[in-house]
Amino acid sequence: MLRKEQNDLLTQTGPGTPGGRLFRSYWLPALLAEELPENECPPVRVKLLSERLLAFRDSDGRLGLIDEFCAHRGVSLWFGRNEEKGLRCSYHGWKYDVTGQCIDVPSEPEESGFCRKIMLKSYPLIERGGVLWTYMGPKEQVPPLPEWEFATVPDHQRFVSKRLQECNWLQAMEGGIDSSHVSFLHRGDINTDPLFKGARGNQYNLADARPVFEVVESAGGLYIGARRNAENDQYYWRITQYVLPSFTMIAPRGNHSVHGHFWIPIDDENCWTWSFDYHPIRNLTDAEIAAMRGGKGIHVKCAPGTFRPLANKDNDYQIDRAAQKAGRSYSGVEGFGMQDASIQESMGPIVDRAKENLVSTDNGIIMARHRLLRSIKALVDKGEVPPGVDPAHQRVRSAAVVLPRDQAFKDAAREALMARPGVAPASV
């Protein structure tokens, strides 16, 4: 359980909130690069951390993320014209560059310099790994650029998607480190999903349905290890990475790609679930990409032209009670992603954690909250840079390994838990 004030601290990320200040310490994924595919393409509305923004790529290819609304009469610049190095409001023609600086007010004499007195709030927007990243914190504290391994491999080794999740970011993220739900909610899918099936490690999963968990603090967050019995007095370990504030990486299976998520607050009742797959040493195959586009693995099929899943609360997530009853699907909802999202959204927009009854297998969640609260306090009280900002904390991998029983996985799998360019992931 969490007291209400702790829950508020963690779930509220708008401007001026302590939790919002934490998120504003990081480069955050804001858009897929394909959303701004070319110079002078249509601008895109973006809401992040409860701020309404507009992203655009100007005629010189420069990226901008600015206040959505014109400083003149509050019109949405989404209706604006993206032309000649700026975005021009279609109401009275005020024009802004990618920094939010007003560069033309047609009704005022140019020599008056009036337009230089008008500037919209803006944030930097950079492209890396098929993703447009923004930093929404103080200008004097811009962190090093993101170095998550998926964003540094060649394009053909990576697939990234995002989807709308209609609940607070924290309950969504906590699903990513709640390893014990896999044996229930996702039961059966590991052996049928084309992006998971066939791995030797799956047999350990099937043979031992009661994993034992170990939670270990790391520099950037946590390792969450789930161990199962393996042959020759060994353990099969699946080690999940959690890096503050909301990055998780699930242990790989066989030669399948490695994958994980970011959960980024849109506002306090909605978030973006970012899902990435990549392989450090090989291209993703056409079949893999097709499966990911088709909503397999951790990805989800969205309504055309949107990032809202096809199965959503408006259609009861297309729950198939017959499949549930027949045992073809444990929850009746299809696909890992929507199985998770449906359950997490059912908690309500912001779950009241004062009512929950956690058990010892929830220590991953308890530790993540502990580290988040501790980091918020250190940031607010002492200005300490939180874990996860340092690129060294981002150069991590999840791993699936078989180890002797007496070894600490953090030490025995130390190299496997680090991103190593050109080296295959540790996977079974």
Place this chain on the structure above:
Amino acid sequence: MPSESARVMSAAEARFRINAPNSKPRHVKIIALDSGSEAVVKHLAQLRWNNATFFIASAFASEPPGRRFSVSGWLSDLAGRTKDLIDEVKGADLVIMVATAGENAQAATLIGEACSLKRVNTTGLILGGGAATDEMLSKTLSQLRPWSLMLVIANSEDYIEDMLIALRA
């Protein structure tokens, strides 16, 4: 017409959730396995808890390995009164064993066996994980791992308090 899920998942509908207790107090026993963890547990015991009780088994840690111990006589409460392990475990919902990385945690075997006998869940908590060498950590891990259904290696002592609150101890 909106689906049932769409109607009930709104913030407005969350107001109608039943506002009544949904659990009974849990009995959580926290046992310090060595002198380092003893200080931490003694500090924790001064805070306000629902049904948490605190014990010390650090005397066991100073005994030479291999010496045969009876199930009784080595576990004490914070006032130094000897407690019977089986009696204490019998009434518990969860037993948390607290150890310091590199210290002797051999009492975990007896506690773990008692919990196994009485079908009580165990959690092992190793403190000082960040500063410990691989060897120190492995030593404590090898003693706790066989008897812990959940094992946590924490860098700071303040985690235990948060964990106990989260577990409604």
